[in-house]
Amino acid sequence: MEKRSFVTIANFSKEKILYMLEMAREFEKHPNRHLLYGRVVATLFFEPSTRTRLSFETAANRLGARVIGFSDPKATSSSKGETLKDTIKMVSNYADIIVMRHYLEGAATYATEVTNVPIVNAGDGAHQHPSQTMLDLYSIYKTQGTLENLNIFLVGDLKYGRTVHSLIQAMRHFNPTFHFIAPDELRMPEEYKIYCREHGIKFEEHHEFTAESIADADILYMTRVQQERFTDLMEYERVKNVYILTPEMLVHSRKNMKILHPLPRVNEISQGVDDCEQAYYFQQAQNGLYAREAILCDVLGITLDEVKADGARISE
Ligand code: CP
Numbered sequence: 001m002e003k004r005s006f007v008t009i010a011n012f013s014k015e016k017i018l019y020m021l022e023m024a025r026e027f028e029k030h031p032n033r034h035l036l037y038g039r040v041v042a043t044l045f046f047e048p049s050t051r052t053r054l055s056f057e058t059a060a061n062r063l064g065a066r067v068i069g070f071s072d073p074k075a076t077s078s079s080k081g082e083t084l085k086d087t088i089k090m091v092s093n094y095a096d097i098i099v100m101r102h103y104l105e106g107a108a109t110y111a112t113e114v115t116n117v118p119i120v121n122a123g124d125g126a127h128q129h130p131s132q133t134m135l136d137l138y139s140i141y142k143t144q145g146t147l148e149n150l151n152i153f154l155v156g157d158l159k160y161g162r163t164v165h166s167l168i169q170a171m172r173h174f175n176p177t178f179h180f181i182a183p184d185e186l187r188m189p190e191e192y193k194i195y196c197r198e199h200g201i202k203f204e205e206h207h208e209f210t211a212e213s214i215a216d217a218d219i220l221y222m223t224r225v226q227q228e229r230f231t232d233l234m235e236y237e238r239v240k241n242v243y244i245l246t247p248e249m250l251v252h253s254r255k256n257m258k259i260l261h262p263l264p265r266v267n268e269i270s271q272g273v274d275d276c277e278q279a280y281y282f283q284q285a286q287n288g289l290y291a292r293e294a295i296l297c298d299v300l301g302i303t304l305d306e307v308k309a310d311g312a313r314i315s316e
Contacts, residue, residue, distance in 0.1 A: 006299055007108040007121040009130040009166050014173035017137060017147075019304055023294035024138045024287070026307045030314045031289065035302055036065035042095035043069035044087070045122070046078070046102045047228075051263060051285050052122045052131065056099045059292040068094060085114045092117040097299055118299035126160040126229055132262050133166040135291035139284040140219055143258040147174040151216050155181040155209060155243055156223035156268055158188040160230075163262040164223060168192055168201065178203040181213070183242050185235060186225065209243045215252035220245070220278070222261040222268050240267070247272045260284050 012020075027033075041060035045053050049071070057067045068091075070076050078087055084107060091098055092115040100108055101122040108121035108128075123129045141147055152171065154164045158180055168178065178196070180188045180203060187205065196203050206213060214220055222245055230236040244267055245259070261269060261281040273279050297307060 003116075003118045003301055004299055005108075005112045005119040005121075006130060006295055007112060007119060007124075008128050008169070009133050010128075010169040012170065017170060017173065020134055020291070020294050020298065021138050021141055023297065023304050023307055024134070024290040026304070026311050027290040027293040028287075030311050031062050031293065033062065033293075033307075033310055033314070034064040035297055035307065035310060036060060036063035036300070039065040039096040039300070040094060041065045041067050041069075041097045041099065041296065042091045043067060043071075043122075044091060044098060044100045044102075045069070045071045046073045046100070046107075047123065049101055049122070051288060052101065052129075053099075055285070055288040056120070056122065056131075056292050056296070058289055059296055060097075062289070063293055063296060065096075065296070069099075084110065088115050088119075097296060120295060120299060123162060126162050126165075126226070128166045129162040129262070130166050130170075131292055131295055132163045132288075133170045134295060135284065135288040136163065136167055136221075136260060136262070137170055138287045138291050139258075139260060139280060142287070143280060144218060144256060147171070149175050150218040151177050151179065152219045152221060153179040153181060153214055153217040154188075154221050154223070155214075155245075157186045157225045158182040158223070159186045160226040161223040161262075164188075164221065165192055167221070168196065172199040172201055176201065179217070180205045181207070181209050181243065183207065183239050185239050186242075209245075209249075211249045211252050214249065216254070217257050218254060220253075220257060220259045222259060222265070222281075224261075224264060224266050224268060244268055244270060245273055246270045247276050250276055250278055253278055 099120040105125035105127035107124045111119045258280040
């Protein structure tokens with residue numbers, strides 16, 4: 001079995017993405033397996049998390065693995081000055097997979113350089129969040145029946161929101177048209193606009209967020225303004241409530257349109273939207289379990305054929 005890390009989605013081919021989505025679909029049919037029986041999965045969260053950590057841990061448990069790790073770095077020896085390198089080398093003595101969230105951009109890539117244990121990037125600073133992207137793709141595919149030729153509106157904090165950065169890279173294979181809706185302070189970083197131009201990805205930038213401006217969306221991807229990444233809290237106060245989605249804004253929406261959000265939300269989606277048929281963000285989080293089961297298997301070299309054969313045994 002060939003082991004591999006998962007730190008970015010940028011190097012995934014179209015075939016690999018579709019392969020991973022098919023594996024996620026297999027896990028949605030049968031979430032409980034023994035494919036990771038006897039394995040240990042470490043979850044090292046240097047930043048807060050609810051969904052990513054708990055869904056990775058649930059995925060590991062449902063696959064028969066055992067889980068070690070921490071969600072509060074203050075309770076670890078990193079608070080005594082232990083380096084990330086030493087922490088990774090230590091945990092590599094205990095675990096078969098390391099799932100890591102870190103506040104520094106590039107931390108996951110760095111971790112791959114100091115260990116042979118597969119590293120899964122559960123978010124590195126404002127950079128990337130590739131496992132979120134896998135569940136976003138799965139959610140888009142499930143709700144739209146395709147990933148091809150979609151109008152995807154990204155709204156809110158496009159500067160610090162790492163999920164939108166990873167999503168752009170993953171969608172490059174599927175001829176999307178992106179609409180970036182953000183205030184000037186939070187607009188999409190130049191490097192991702194350059195990426196779009198280099199890969200022939202169509203995009204437009206807007207400030208306006210109204211029922212009319214989002215009427216053509218197939219996917220409306222809302223994001224939280226990331227308070228923790230601001231150095232100037234006055235600036236955060238200025239922009240924190242810049243866009244708030246309300247049920248009234250959905251009057252012109254396409255029939256197929258779905259609202260995604262990586263969560264947590266703060267104010268950017270009013271509670272009233274939760275009961276609208278377009279709201280899909282809680283199901284999206286549930287899809288994270290299946291996508292992350294697929295990721296844990298893939299980094300250990302467990303193939304789609306093996307997952308299918310295992311599923312067939314369960315169905316007998
Ligand atoms: N979407 C996401 O990353 O959520 P958490 O921060 O709760 O893990």
